[in-house]
Amino acid sequence: MSVNDIAPTAFAARDARANMLRHWLWLITAAADAAVIAAMVGLVSLAYHLPVYGDLRADQATLELALMLAGIFVFINATQGRYQLANYLSTKGQIASAFTVWNLTLVAFIAILFLAKIADHYSRGVVLASYLAGIPVIALSRSAMVRTISMGSKTGRITSERVFLIGREADVMSFVSRHQPWNVGYAIIDVAFLRSNDARRINDPAAALAADLASAVATCRAKRPDSVFIALPWSDQETIDACLAAFMTLPVAIHLTPEKIMDRFERPHIVRTGSLTSLRLTRPPLSLAEIALKRAFDLVAAGTILLLSAPLLLLIALAIRLDSPGPVLFRQRRYGFNQEAFRIFKFRTMTTTDDGSVIVQARRDDPRVTRVGRMLRRTNLDELPQLLNVLAGQMSLVGPRPHALAHDQAFERKIALYARRHNVRPGITGWAQVNGLRGETDTDEKMARRIAYDHWYVDNWSFWLDLAILLRTVFSPKAFQNAR
Numbered sequence: 418m419s420v421n422d423i424a425p426t427a428f429a430a431r432d433a434r435a436n437m438l439r440h441w442l443w444l445i446t447a448a449a450d451a452a453v454i455a456a457m458v459g460l461v462s463l464a465y466h467l468p469v470y471g472d473l474r475a476d477q478a479t480l481e482l483a484l485m486l487a488g489i490f491v492f493i494n495a496t497q498g499r500y501q502l503a504n505y506l507s508t509k510g511q512i513a514s515a516f517t518v519w520n521l522t523l524v525a526f527i528a529i530l531f532l533a534k535i536a537d538h539y540s541r542g543v544v545l546a547s548y549l550a551g552i553p554v555i556a557l558s559r560s561a562m563v564r565t566i567s568m569g570s571k572t573g574r575i576t577s578e579r580v581f582l583i584g585r586e587a588d589v590m591s592f593v594s595r596h597q598p599w600n601v602g603y604a605i606i607d608v609a610f611l612r613s614n615d616a617r618r619i620n621d622p623a624a625a626l627a628a629d630l631a632s633a634v635a636t637c638r639a640k641r642p643d644s645v646f647i648a649l650p651w652s653d654q655e656t657i658d659a660c661l662a663a664f665m666t667l668p669v670a671i672h673l674t675p676e677k678i679m680d681r682f683e684r685p686h687i688v689r690t691g692s693l694t695s696l697r698l699t700r701p702p703l704s705l706a707e708i709a710l711k712r713a714f715d716l717v718a719a720g721t722i723l724l725l726s727a728p729l730l731l732l733i734a735l736a737i738r739l740d741s742p743g744p745v746l747f748r749q750r751r752y753g754f755n756q757e758a759f760r761i762f763k764f765r766t767m768t769t770t771d772d773g774s775v776i777v778q779a780r781r782d783d784p785r786v787t788r789v790g791r792m793l794r795r796t797n798l799d800e801l802p803q804l805l806n807v808l809a810g811q812m813s814l815v816g817p818r819p820h821a822l823a824h825d826q827a828f829e830r831k832i833a834l835y836a837r838r839h840n841v842r843p844g845i846t847g848w849a850q851v852n853g854l855r856g857e858t859d860t861d862e863k864m865a866r867r868i869a870y871d872h873w874y875v876d877n878w879s880f881w882l883d884l885a886i887l888l889r890t891v892f893s894p895k896a897f898q899n900a901r
Contacts, residue, residue, distance in 0.1 A: 442500075442502050442505075442566070442575065443500040443501065443502075446500050446505065446562060446566075447491050447494070447495065447500050449558070449562060450487070450490060450491055450494065450555075450558070451487040451488070451490070451491050452487075453554065453555065453558045454483070454486055454487040454490055454551065454554075454555070455483040455484065455486075455487045456483075457547065457550055457551060457554045458479065458482055458483035458486055458487075458543075458547045459479060459480075459483055461543060461546045461547045461550050462479040462482070462483075462540075462543050462547075464546075465540070465542055465543050465546050478538055478539055478540070479543070481538075481539075482539050482543065482544065482547070485526060485529070486522060486526060486547065486551075489522045489525050489526055489529075490518060490519065490522045493518050493521050493522060493525070494518055497518070499514065499518070502566070502575070502577040502602060503577055503601075503602070505562065505563050505566040505567065506563075506566065506567050506577070506601050506602055511559050511560065511563050512556050512559065512560070513879065513881060513882075515555050515556060515559045516552065516555075516556070516881070519548075519551055519552065519555055523548050526544075575602060577601070577602030577603060578602070578603050578604070578642075578643040578644050579603075579604050579606050579640075579641075579642045579643045579644075580598060580603045580604065580605050580606065580642055580643070580644050580645075580646055581605075581606060581607055581608075581609070581636075581637045581640060581642040581644070581645045581646070581669070582605060582607075582608045582609070582645075582646050582648055583608070583609045583610075583611065583633050583637075583645060583646070583647055583648065583660060583664075584610070584611060584646075584647060584648030584649045584674070585610065585611050585612075585648075585649065586610045586612075588648040588649055588650065588674075589608060589610065589648040591648075591677075592646070592648045592674045593605075595677070595680065596674075596675075598646075606640050606642050607636055607637070607640050607642075609629070609632065609633035609636060609637070610629075611626065611629045611630075611633075611649075611656070612625065612629060626656065626659055627659075630659060630660065630663040631663075633663070634663050634664060634666070634667065637664065637667060637669070638667055642669055643669065643670060644669055644670040644671070644672055645664050645667070645669050645670070645671050645672070646672045646673075646674050647660045647661075647664075647671065647672065647673050647674065648674040649673075649674075650676070651673065651676055657673070678698075679696075679698070681698075682698045682699060683876055684700075684876075685697065685698050686700070701840070702840050702841050702875045702876070702878055703841065703878060707878070707880075710880055711813060711880070711883070712810075712813075714814070714880070714883070715807050715813050715814050716807075716808065718814055719804045719807040719808055719814060720808065722804060723804045723805075723808070726801060729798075729801075730801060730802075733764055733789075733793065733798060733801075734764075736789045737764060737765055737787075737789055737790075740787050740788055740789040740790075741768060741787045741789075743765055743768065744765055745764065745765060746762055746763070746764065746765060746802055747762075747763045747764065747765040747766070747767075748760045748761065748762060748763075749761055749763070749821055750821070750822045751819035751820065751821065751822065751825075751843065752819060752820075752822060752825050752839055752843075753811050753812065753819065753839070753842060753843055754839060754840075754841065754842045754843075755839060755840075756836060756839045758822065759806070759811040759812075761803060761806055761811075761812070761819060762802035762803055762805050762806055763799050763800060763802055763803065764790075764793055764798070764799040764801065764802060765787075765790070766786055766787060766789070766790025766791070766793050766794050766799050767785040767786050767787065767790055768785050768787060797846075797890070800845050800846075803845045804845070807845065810842075811842070812842055812843050812844060812845065813841070813842040813843070813844045813845075814844060814845055814846070814883070814887060815844040815845070815846055815847060815882075815883040815886045815887060816841050816842050816843045816844025816847055816874070817838040817839075817841070817843055817844065817847050817848075817849070817871035817874065817875070818843060818844065818846075818847050818849065818850060818855070818871075819843035828861075828864050828868075831861050831864075832861070832864060832865050832868055834872070835868055837871075837872055837875060838868060838871040838872065838875065840875055841874075841875055841878065846886060846887065846890040847870075847871065847874060847886065848870050848871065848873060848874040848882075848886060849867045849870035849871055849874075850890070851886050851889040851890055851893055852870060854866060854867040854870055
């Protein structure tokens with residue numbers, strides 16, 4: 418079977434220009450970053466001087482500032498390996514990475530000014546304005562660059578690696594159909610099938626395997642790929658050892674294609690501890706340092722918000738008392754971290770306070786919702802008492818929203834890995850909520866979609882993501898959609 422039969426869309430990558438471009442892509446992307454930052458600083462300087470001094474000016478200090486910021490930004494990206502082609506094949510994490518490097522750039526620039534005692538040489542207004550303008554400019558520039566390079570890799574105009582595949586036909590075809598390597602910039606230059614287990618060759622399988630490998634190595638040597646991918650079940654250790662022995666005589670990187678179980682996990686990682694090597698499929702969502710940082714922020718922020726909002730809380734409590742009979746606070750059992758049950762606090766917004774084995778979710782125009790309760794639910798103010806749960810360590814400001822125990826138990830039977838959302842503390846607000854996924858989940862599909870967002874949050878937590886979610890909770894219209 419030819420390469421065209423396996424990946425016709427990737428075959429355009431055999432063009433010599435595509436192969437040449439990948440070797441210079443690091444320089445192109447670095448130059449693009451430098452050009453964007455330098456141009457942005459120049460424009461910011463011109464725009465700043467016009468209202469301040471009444472004219473457009475760009476002096477030597479502006480040129481030095483532009484070159485320094487651009488140089489530091491490119492240097493930090495280069496030392497972190499960010500200009501490798503593999504980093505431009507997906508938009509995931511690009512914005513956060515660029516923002517982090519831009520912050521480091523400013524810190525490094527200020528340190529240089531302090532150590533060189535030249536802080537007065539540059540306009541503080543231009544420096545601050547350049548930093549603020551750089552946040553959206555760099556984000557947009559990096560996103561455009563990633564989309565361009567990703568599209569180029571998928572159409573074969575840019576290649577990250579030239580790959581030679583070897584294995585039994587079923588295993589090779591399974592790997593290709595599951596992962597479609599050309600979509601991540603791999604150009605499949607040739608394929609060799611092992612037929613040593615064919616019925617016609619079963620009399621001497623060792624000799625048949627040796628013949629297959631000798632032919633494959635000769636072809637591979639002539640094609641000069643960057644990498645060889647061995648597509649075999651990991652349990653077939655004898656054949657894998659034979660392949661390794663054969664291809665280790667070639668100047669190529671050798672990979673084992675992943676087992677199907679690895680497709681379920683986003684970031685499997687090889688961990689070596691002393692003489693023990695293992696394949697780590699998952700890790701705790703947060704390290705000890707990250708847990709401490711998140712908890713410290715929760716305590717400071719929740720305590721501050723609680724103090725500042727105390728008059729508002731008293732007014733809401735009084736309004737609930739006057740509006741309908743019943744307690745001011747509604748308490749209900751929910752699952753928290755590690756599926757440990759706790760009682761969540763909310764302002765009562767309904768005439769009922771269900772907490773049994775059957776709980777009917779609130780829906781649009783629900784007659785059980787009180788007049789004050791309707792306003793509280795639409796503005797999310799009914800969630801404010803959960804600041805007490807945050808201070809008690811049962812919840813976080815940001816995390817997957819906890820559901821009633823009855824709903825948790827029902828959906829856990831229907832949705833795969835539902836309970837993974839309990840691997841972090843539940844939150845007052847969350848990634849699903851700021852994306853408009855709140856309110857009644859009257860179908861399994863709605864709940865599955867919400868859980869998918871919760872799982873994404875668990876797998877991609879960062880302090881900056883928490884801050885972004887909190888800001889969107891307050892300012893984004895999506896965070897108020899579907900309120901009941």
